[in-house]
Amino acid sequence: SFFGGIGGASRKGILVKGSNYLEALAKAEIIVFDKTGTLTKGVFNVQEIHPIELTGEELLEIAAYTESYSNHPISISLQQAYGKEIDNTRITEVEEISGHGVVAAIDGKKAAAGNAKLMKKLGIPYYEGELIGTAVHVAVDGKYAGYILISDEVKPDSLQAIKTLKRSHIKKTVMLTGDNRAVAEKTANILGIDKVYSELLPGDKVDKLEELFQEKTENGKLVFVGDGMNDAPVLARADIGIAMGGLGSDAAIEAADIVIMTDEPSKIVTAIKISKKTLRIAQ
Numbered sequence: 404s405f406f407g408g409i410g411g412a413s414r415k416g417i418l419v420k421g422s423n424y425l426e427a428l429a430k431a432e433i434i435v436f437d438k439t440g441t442l443t444k445g446v447f448n449v450q451e452i453h454p455i456e457l458t459g460e461e462l463l464e465i466a467a468y469t470e471s472y473s474n475h476p477i478s479i480s481l482q483q484a485y486g487k488e489i490d491n492t493r494i495t496e497v498e499e500i501s502g503h504g505v506v507a508a509i510d511g512k513k514a515a516a517g518n519a520k521l522m523k524k525l526g527i528p529y530y531e532g533e534l535i536g537t538a539v540h541v542a543v544d545g546k547y548a549g550y551i552l553i554s555d556e557v558k559p560d561s562l563q564a565i566k567t568l569k570r571s572h573i574k575k576t577v578m579l580t581g582d583n584r585a586v587a588e589k590t591a592n593i594l595g596i597d598k599v600y601s602e603l604l605p606g607d608k609v610d611k612l613e614e615l616f617q618e619k620t621e622n623g624k625l626v627f628v629g630d631g632m633n634d635a636p637v638l639a640r641a642d643i644g645i646a647m648g649g650l651g652s653d654a655a656i657e658a659a660d661i662v663i664m665t666d667e668p669s670k671i672v673t674a675i676k677i678s679k680k681t682l683r684i685a686q
């Protein structure tokens with residue numbers, strides 16, 4: 404009957420890689436979510452452009468060029484906002500720094516686009532005022548060139564999913580994100596997530612998961628839900644790793660035990676229901 408459960412799940416767009424994962428899901432106790440692309444759409448809109456000593460269009464161009472080799476949702480959004488074709492011959496020496504951003508040479512000039520951590524790493528003073536949104540700071544030849552403020556939206560489906568999980572037997576919901584604290588806390592508040600950890604580097608996410616393992620009971624299961632390349636180690640470490648399969652990265656899909664093809668967090672509720680029903684039939 405576990406095979407029946409797997410079949411039922413797959414008809415709802417939930418791919419389960421083994422009957423043991425479906426069985427374990429009925430004992431889910433703590434559910435940990437990544438933010439960007441998992442609970443939010445992962446589609447960022449440009450809100451404001453604050454250039455220094457150049458035009459907004461030029462700042463956006465530098466950011467789009469610097470980021471053009473990245474598949475990060477932020478990069479994809481910048482390419483869209485820029486809207487023009489990228490001349491790859493102008494770009495050399497590209498390096499993506501996980502959890503920070505990208506550095507590249509554009510027309511031979513060293514450019515950088517990423518968060519505050521990236522600017523600190525490069526020793527470049529940047530705008531440190533309170534911002535509501537995610538800032539992409541840009542520097543050219545070691546000089547700050549301004550920032551682009553972007554923002555993402557919560558998936559409407561996430562709200563319903565968290566609400567339902569909290570009404571079921573889930574002990575705790577947690578959000579782990581590399582994004583800044585203001586954005587992280589605002590998102591967690593909207594969704595009613597119990598606990599939020601922000602400004603995490605990919606390695607920090609695994610450390611937080613290890614801490615959360617201490618909080619569950621012996622038989623309870625720890626679930627992690629993510630979509631990004633940098634979520635793969637966390638997906639692998641969790642009792643049950645669930646990946647978003649639609650826009651999710653190949654690394655996340657590969658590392659996961661369960662894949663939600665529709666990218667809807669509410670499918671976790673569906674999967675838990677199928678798991679419990681299958682267990683009853685099996686016993």
Ligand code: ADP
Pocket residue numbers: 437438439470473475477478500501502503504505516517518537538539579580581582583603604605631633
């Ligand atoms: P999350 O945990 O929210 O999925 P990531 O670990 O991918 O996020 O990124 C954390 C933060 O690092 C982002 O919010 C962003 O500020 C910054 N960042 C990562 N990659 C890029 C990039 N390609 N361009 C700009 N900023 C980036």
Ligand code: MG
Pocket residue numbers: 437438439440441629630631
């Ligand atoms: Mg993500």
